[in-house]
Amino acid sequence: MKTLGSAIIGCGSISGVHLKAVADLENAELKAVVDLDESKAKRVAEQYGCDYYTDYNEVLKRDDIQIVHICTGHHQHAPVTVDALNAGKHVLTEKPMAETKAAAQSMLKAAGQNPGVQLGVIFQNRYNASSQRIKQAVDSGEFGKLLGLKGIVTWHRNSSYYETDWKGNWATEGGGVLINQSIHTLDLLHWFGGQVASLKGTFSNDSLEDVIEVEDTVHVFLQFASGAKGIFYATNAYVKNSPVELELCFEQGALVQRGDTLYLEQDGKLTVLVEPQVNLSGGKSYWGSSHELQIRDFYEHVLEGKPFWIDGPEGYKTFGLVMDVYESSRTGKTITYSGAEAAARS
Numbered sequence: 001m002k003t004l005g006s007a008i009i010g011c012g013s014i015s016g017v018h019l020k021a022v023a024d025l026e027n028a029e030l031k032a033v034v035d036l037d038e039s040k041a042k043r044v045a046e047q048y049g050c051d052y053y054t055d056y057n058e059v060l061k062r063d064d065i066q067i068v069h070i071c072t073g074h075h076q077h078a079p080v081t082v083d084a085l086n087a088g089k090h091v092l093t094e095k096p097m098a099e100t101k102a103a104a105q106s107m108l109k110a111a112g113q114n115p116g117v118q119l120g121v122i123f124q125n126r127y128n129a130s131s132q133r134i135k136q137a138v139d140s141g142e143f144g145k146l147l148g149l150k151g152i153v154t155w156h157r158n159s160s161y162y163e164t165d166w167k168g169n170w171a172t173e174g175g176g177v178l179i180n181q182s183i184h185t186l187d188l189l190h191w192f193g194g195q196v197a198s199l200k201g202t203f204s205n206d207s208l209e210d211v212i213e214v215e216d217t218v219h220v221f222l223q224f225a226s227g228a229k230g231i232f233y234a235t236n237a238y239v240k241n242s243p244v245e246l247e248l249c250f251e252q253g254a255l256v257q258r259g260d261t262l263y264l265e266q267d268g269k270l271t272v273l274v275e276p277q278v279n280l281s282g283g284k285s286y287w288g289s290s291h292e293l294q295i296r297d298f299y300e301h302v303l304e305g306k307p308f309w310i311d312g313p314e315g316y317k318t319f320g321l322v323m324d325v326y327e328s329s330r331t332g333k334t335i336t337y338s339g340a341e342a343a344a345r346s
Contacts (some may be wrong), residue, residue: 010071073166078103099174121315127290144251168212176214182234195225201325207237
């Protein structure tokens, strides 16, 4: 079996799940890690038995590295991705794609100009067993027409979380709770609901206004092209990281998810459809358990020469919604999508 050489760029907390996933893959070999903090890069390299650098361009020069994982701050995703794609490397980047639409679009352009390599975007919760079951129900129509969707994220972040040089700032993080913590839940609502016809969003800073300039709370109303309505609420102003809640209402029942447990609510009865998964990723529990599944899938697509399904354009769909929520809140206006724009988001 062919082995793909890998490099992890950025050795922060999220890199841990990528490192473990690559180490566990039989078709991958970690060749190098990169971080601006040399001591951090060296420590990780010693743990995983690979080379380390403080300049990611050194990785891009190596012919024995075919895939790079981008685990840097948001504002570094685009420039590193563009350089990597132009160097002929496949790229798997953490969410969000970037901190601005222009930056994300530069990634799409680079991917289009380098058709021999692939750009994948991390949305690992699509691989959760509960998410797969919900998607199956929506696509099959087994419970009738989808009428409404709800997503709720009530988490906690304190001032110490933002003690970095890029978090909490519009210029470098691109936003707050929406673009960073709860983008996965918005992505699931979009994946389940399909084309978005319009949205209206509001954001505020309810508990961290003396610490960050971005939002810690957001509310969104979504009108889907199918006629379904969606509501979404997320905050970092709670006292703990509560389980994410999802609900999809159909003509013949509802699917209700709390954490990783999925229930069918029908005729006044609750039936468990999906039990919680065991989290073997080594990451924080609220990241979910499916990073390794998505990373493994990306590597298999690269090896087989098949286009990866969560590619740049697919990742940009949810990213664009995030940016439009911010615009809607700032202007107080509903964002309405034309037929072409709505189709591009489906």
